[in-house]
Amino acid sequence: MAAPARSAAIQIVRPTETFKGAEAPEKVKKDATQRLCRNVLIYGSCRFQDQGCAYYHPPPGVDATAASPAAATAPAPVPSPAPATPKSSLNPAAATYATPDNKESRPAIGAEHLAAPVFVPKTPITDTSPQATARPPIAEWTNAPSFTPPVPPTPAEGAIHPAGLGYDEGLNFEPSHHDGMYLGAPAPMRVQLDQHLYTAPLPHVATRQPMHSFFIPDDLRRMIHARQEATYANPGISAGLPSEVHVYHSLVPLGNPNPSISRVYHHPAPIYRANSTVDGNVYALRRIEGFKLSNEAAFSAVEAWRQIRHANIVGLREAFTTKAFNDNSLVIVYDFHPSSTTIADEWLTPEAVNRRRQSGQPVPERIIWSYVIQIANALKAVHTAGLAARTLDATKVLITGKNRIRINGVGILDVLAFDSNTSVHLFQQDDLLNFGQLILSLCCDFLQPGQHYAAGLDYIGRAYSLDLKQLVGYLLGKPTALKTIDEVLRLAGPRILNELDAIQTYNDVLENDLGAEVENGRVARLLMKLGFINERPEFEMDPQWSESGDRYVLKLFRDYVFHQVGPDGKPVLDLSHVLTTLNKLDAGARSREKIMLVSRDSQSCLVVEYRDIYKCIESAYGELRSASKQPHHARR
Numbered sequence: 001m002a003a004p005a006r007s008a009a010i011q012i013v014r015p016t017e018t019f020k021g022a023e024a025p026e027k028v029k030k031d032a033t034q035r036l037c038r039n040v041l042i043y044g045s046c047r048f049q050d051q052g053c054a055y056y057h058p059p060p061g062v063d064a065t066a067a068s069p070a071a072a073t074a075p076a077p078v079p080s081p082a083p084a085t086p087k088s089s090l091n092p093a094a095a096t097y098a099t100p101d102n103k104e105s106r107p108a109i110g111a112e113h114l115a116a117p118v119f120v121p122k123t124p125i126t127d128t129s130p131q132a133t134a135r136p137p138i139a140e141w142t143n144a145p146s147f148t149p150p151v152p153p154t155p156a157e158g159a160i161h162p163a164g165l166g167y168d169e170g171l172n173f174e175p176s177h178h179d180g181m182y183l184g185a186p187a188p189m190r191v192q193l194d195q196h197l198y199t200a201p202l203p204h205v206a207t208r209q210p211m212h213s214f215f216i217p218d219d220l221r222r223m224i225h226a227r228q229e230a231t232y233a234n235p236g237i238s239a240g241l242p243s244e245v246h247v248y249h250s251l252v253p254l255g256n257p258n259p260s261i262s263r264v265y266h267h268p269a270p271i272y273r274a275n276s277t278v279d280g281n282v283y284a285l286r287r288i289e290g291f292k293l294s295n296e297a298a299f300s301a302v303e304a305w306r307q308i309r310h311a312n313i314v315g316l317r318e319a320f321t322t323k324a325f326n327d328n329s330l331v332i333v334y335d336f337h338p339s340s341t342t343i344a345d346e347w348l349t350p351e352a353v354n355r356r357r358q359s360g361q362p363v364p365e366r367i368i369w370s371y372v373i374q375i376a377n378a379l380k381a382v383h384t385a386g387l388a389a390r391t392l393d394a395t396k397v398l399i400t401g402k403n404r405i406r407i408n409g410v411g412i413l414d415v416l417a418f419d420s421n422t423s424v425h426l427f428q429q430d431d432l433l434n435f436g437q438l439i440l441s442l443c444c445d446f447l448q449p450g451q452h453y454a455a456g457l458d459y460i461g462r463a464y465s466l467d468l469k470q471l472v473g474y475l476l477g478k479p480t481a482l483k484t485i486d487e488v489l490r491l492a493g494p495r496i497l498n499e500l501d502a503i504q505t506y507n508d509v510l511e512n513d514l515g516a517e518v519e520n521g522r523v524a525r526l527l528m529k530l531g532f533i534n535e536r537p538e539f540e541m542d543p544q545w546s547e548s549g550d551r552y553v554l555k556l557f558r559d560y561v562f563h564q565v566g567p568d569g570k571p572v573l574d575l576s577h578v579l580t581t582l583n584k585l586d587a588g589a590r591s592r593e594k595i596m597l598v599s600r601d602s603q604s605c606l607v608v609e610y611r612d613i614y615k616c617i618e619s620a621y622g623e624l625r626s627a628s629k630q631p632h633h634a635r636r
């Protein structure tokens with residue numbers, strides 16, 4: 001086994017030789033043998049220079065000071081600085097080791113110390129003061145069935161987290177479920193972490209199981225995956241479609257590739273997903289088949305629509321005519337909203353209507369108000385810009401994500417049905433009427449086309465609130481100069497606050513999830529660095545590179561994180577331990593928390609601070625990175 005480097009704050013713990021052979025009480029010898037801890041190291045008193053606290057004390061009833069007075073009374077002596085190994089990034093001046101031996105006679109630390117029997121503390125240390133009296137009798141120590149991770153001192157005693165391993169105020173971790181020993185990780189010495197480095201869920205969004213709080217919630221993850229698939233999935237070459245249209249390529253039909261004449265556009269109007277060669281983004285291309293431009297001025301509205309960027313409107317990017325489809329087509333390019341549906345698909349298909357009838361549940365009023373407010377918001381922006389939506393139809397309102405709606409297909413009728421003689425005010429009045437009909441169709445799925453809306457309003461008055469009935473009645477009322485979107489917003493007033501509240505609460509949830517993902521991203525970067533370093537077969541002609549120097553610490557750390565075993569020898573797959581540890585390491589530049597790393601053969605034991613492991617990673621990764629940048633001839 002390769003020797004670790006001597007490093008600052010890496011204390012190599014060596015068992016005392018205070019009691020040996022016949023001197024050791026029988027019980028203790030038996031216990032030590034059972035634990036594969038050679039000699040009588042459990043009597044050893046190991047003191048750490050940095051914090052002046054002891055991990056380990058002689059058990060009661062055994063007078064360690066008789067054999068080694070210095071160990072019990074004096075703080076750990078500081079050895080003279082050991083020379084650093086050339087590649088260690090750590091400060092050799094702080095290298096020390098713990099032994100109760102007289103400091104004058106202590107040899108300089110060396111690799112041979114790593115072969116010393118492993119030091120495995122076996123009982124909690126709750127008080128390091130000499131006044132401590134409430135210690136268990138020796139029989140309890142030696143008859144302990146298995147290793148019990150020590151309970152760290154209270155914060156007052158050593159600024160150590162009282163909850164012990166597996167807990168963290170910031171991350172709300174689950175406790176570790178195993179009480180067996182971690183291979184090489186028995187001592188959860190902790191200092192308070194920098195809380196700003198951890199994402200704490202807000203109380204009102206922290207209702208999930210703690211482990212789930214590490215990761216993005218399932219429904220959100222599924223939604224994001226579905227969007228990615230809808231954006232990037234390649235179903236192969238679509239027959240009959242050109243390979244390129246203007247600056248767009250890789251066309252994939254959305255919906256019916258050969259639609260009949262659209263109810264809204266009065267032309268066949270297929271829509272395609274396509275990639276832009278200009279910016280690489282994905283767009284939705286609406287093609288109006290058989291369109292012949294008769295008046296250049298018809299395109300004037302396109303520029304006005306291009307200026308409108310609104311959360312409830314599908315953004316229009318550009319429009320052009322083309323013969324790429326072997327006909328005269330108008331193509332209007334929109335933002336692509338992957339895996340979206342429409343209000344018609346969601347609520348007005350015969351299946352959806354049947355489902356509602358069977359369950360006796362109409363479309364919930366909460367959802368209807370949300371749609372009302374979002375559409376009103378969009379229309380306010382459109383009308384304020386001196387435009388009219390003209391396509392407010394259930395098939396042309398996209399639902400993207402959770403309840404977000406966007407008016408789709410804006411600008412198409414401005415080109416198709418260009419009419420410079422009609423005042424935009426009339427089109428805006430049409431918008432309000434279409435708006436009312438859309439809401440009416442959602443509330444009353446029994447209404448037949450052409451049927452008077454009075455029956456619908458009656459039903460709304462019974463099944464929904466009077467506010468909604470009043471609003472729909474207003475929208476469906478006769479056009480007048482006073483009928484405006486502003487009045488609609490006034491009628492919806494109090495409900496707007498509910499919507500605002502819902503949006504902001506959802507925003508909190510998403511920000512919280514984002515925070516967890518930011519940490520996961522940092523952990524992923526850390527793992528990548530460790531992956532570059534650990535088990536590297538050879539570097540700079542040195543096959544032992546990843547096993548020696550700072551890298552040895554990283555190897556032990558990797559084992560500490562991932563390769564722990566329980567007392568029964570079974571692998572411990574404790575995700576909270578992995579994430580806690582890696583998060584601490586990521587915050588490691590400032591963390592003086594110590595952990596104990598023990599080699600697989602239990603012959604080496606290192607006590608290191610997270611910041612030192614951090615330095616080891618930075619140093620080893622830095623070596624790799626500078627070597628990777630060297631020109632070939634400059635390398636050995």
Ligand SMILES: Nc1ncnc2c1ncn2[C@@H]1O[C@H](COP(=O)(O)OP(=O)(O)OP(=O)(O)O)[C@@H](O)[C@H]1O
Nearest residue numbers: 254255259262263284334335336337338340341395
């Ligand atoms: N901008 C867009 N981004 C992503 N998907 C879109 C976009 N616009 C439309 N879609 C998808 O394309 C599907 C078809 O839309 P389209 O407007 O052609 O519906 P339709 O019911 O076939 O309309 P029509 O009866 O007018 O032909 C929609 O259901 C929607 O899922």
